[in-house]
Amino acid sequence: MVRRCCGSSDRLRLLGAAEPVGWPFGSANVDRHLRGDQPGPVGQAEVQRDPLPAGRRAGAGPHGHALDPALGPAGRREGPVREVTLGPFHIDAACVTNARFAVFVKATGYRTEAELICWPYVFGSFVPPRARHAVLPGTVPGAPWWRAVAGAHWRAPEGPGTSVGDRRDHPVVHMSWNDATAYARWAGKRLPTEAEWEKAACGGLVRARFPWGDELTPNGRHRCNIWQGDFPVRNTCEDGFTGTAPVKAYAPNGLGLHNTSGNVWEWCSDRFSADWHAEARPETRSDPAGPPHGENRVLRGGSYLCHRSYCNRYRVAARISNTGHGGFRCAITLGTALGCSQPS
Numbered sequence: 189m190v191r192r193c194c195g196s197s198d199r200l201r202l203l204g205a206a207e208p209v210g211w212p213f214g215s216a217n218v219d220r221h222l223r224g225d226q227p228g229p230v231g232q233a234e235v236q237r238d239p240l241p242a243g244r245r246a247g248a249g250p251h252g253h254a255l256d257p258a259l260g261p262a263g264r265r266e267g268p269v270r271e272v273t274l275g276p277f278h279i280d281a282a283c284v285t286n287a288r289f290a291v292f293v294k295a296t297g298y299r300t301e302a303e304l305i306c307w308p309y310v311f312g313s314f315v316p317p318r319a320r321h322a323v324l325p326g327t328v329p330g331a332p333w334w335r336a337v338a339g340a341h342w343r344a345p346e347g348p349g350t351s352v353g354d355r356r357d358h359p360v361v362h363m364s365w366n367d368a369t370a371y372a373r374w375a376g377k378r379l380p381t382e383a384e385w386e387k388a389a390c391g392g393l394v395r396a397r398f399p400w401g402d403e404l405t406p407n408g409r410h411r412c413n414i415w416q417g418d419f420p421v422r423n424t425c426e427d428g429f430t431g432t433a434p435v436k437a438y439a440p441n442g443l444g445l446h447n448t449s450g451n452v453w454e455w456c457s458d459r460f461s462a463d464w465h466a467e468a469r470p471e472t473r474s475d476p477a478g479p480p481h482g483e484n485r486v487l488r489g490g491s492y493l494c495h496r497s498y499c500n501r502y503r504v505a506a507r508i509s510n511t512g513h514g515g516f517r518c519a520i521t522l523g524t525a526l527g528c529s530q531p532s
Contacts, residue, residue: 268466272383273474276522279380279388282435282446283359283454283515284371286352289342292371302341302362309334310346311493311513313420314431319347333420345431357434359452359515365485368455368516377518379457382486383476384519389448389489391441399441399448411438412450414494431492450494452515453487460484487514 292298302308307324312335315323324336339348342362352358365379372378380388391399398404400411410427417424429437436446448454458478465472478486491513 270465270468270473272472272476274383274387275475277380277384278520278522279384279445280377280517280519281440281444283452283517284368285357285435286342286360287356289360289371290356292374296374298367298370298374300342300362300367301364302367307336307338308340308362310337310340311335311420311431314346316346316350318349322347355432357436358432359435359447361432361452361513361515363455363514363516365455368514369457371516372518375518377520379455379516380519381475381477382456382458382488385448385454385456385488388443388445389441391443391445391448393442399445400439412447412490413437413492414450414490415492419493429492433492448489450490451492452489452513453491454489455514455516456486456488458486460486 309328312323312333315335315337319337319339322338322340324338326336328334337347340346340350340362342360343352344350345352345361352360368379389399390396393399393401396402398411400406405411413427413429413433415423416426423430427433433447433451435451437451438447440446441448456478458476459480459482461479461482464479465476471477493513
């Protein structure tokens with residue numbers, strides 16, 4: 189099994205902070221599964237191994253990011269630039285796919301929180317006519333394009349009657365942090381910390397805006413799946429996709445990771461805070477795992493709905509907490525933590 193390893197002495201600069209967004213799910217569902225209170229082998233998750241390859245070994249070296257002054261206050265919330273030390277780890281080359289998540293569900297009988305809640309949010313224009321009867325009244329304040337759709341979940345992303353039959357290699361969506369954690373435990377892995385995610389997402393580049401450099405479309409080539417056109421009314425689909433894309437649709441970054449910008453937001457293990465990380469102290473500079481308390485969790489990477497006019501968060505430094513269109517990839521700790529610094 190080949191995995192990408194982020195080595196033992198890399199330097200990474202971390203940026204931080206973004207606007208928290210409310211998330212309705214609690215932790216009871218995943219806690220019951222992981223304690224083994226519900227049927228199935230999830231309580232013995234530590235013995236499982238998910239065969240999804242994660243890439244090759246990453247070498248040591250300097251790594252960092254600059255704040256973007258054009259972003260104004262939003263950019264300042266992604267700071268301060270700081271140096272942290274990380275132990276060695278493996279991280280998956282791609283997000284977990286619908287096909288892989290289906291294996292987990294078949295093995296465990298797990299039901300996602302979207303299935304239990306019964307009405308997750310779907311981008312309004314994606315709901316097909318056959319599912320419009322399931323759209324609930326009302327919209328999300330400030331984001332009217334999100335509509336609650338009864339019966340939407342990972343197998344039926346746009347609502348009743350839709351499926352992922354032709355999207356087996358696309359990232360699984362309608363994932364809560366608890367769903368991602370349950371899968372990772374079953375697979376014998378874990379979610380990456382925010383610092384680990386950012387170090388890997390940068391692909392070995394220093395202070396670049398994107399995993400491939402500073403230009404969004406180098407030589408006119410699209411390198412990620414985001415919104416083109418006028419958000420939220422017209423998507424020209426110049427990158428080839430309207431919704432999600434296959435997890436390996438675009439060329440990998442320098443460390444072999446695919447789609448760390450755009451496609452789907454990716455869960456990290458950390459609780460979200462806009463300022464916990466700012467002060468230099470051991471817990472924020474040595475293998476930082478986020479604040480000990482908080483209602484929200486961190487997502488990174490942006491999604492197919494991100495557009496520079498509204499959500500310019502497909503940059504590697506951008507952060508948010510909790511959203512309705514998130515996926516995830518997994519990580520594994522390698523042995524005893526050694527000095528591995530990271531910038532982001």
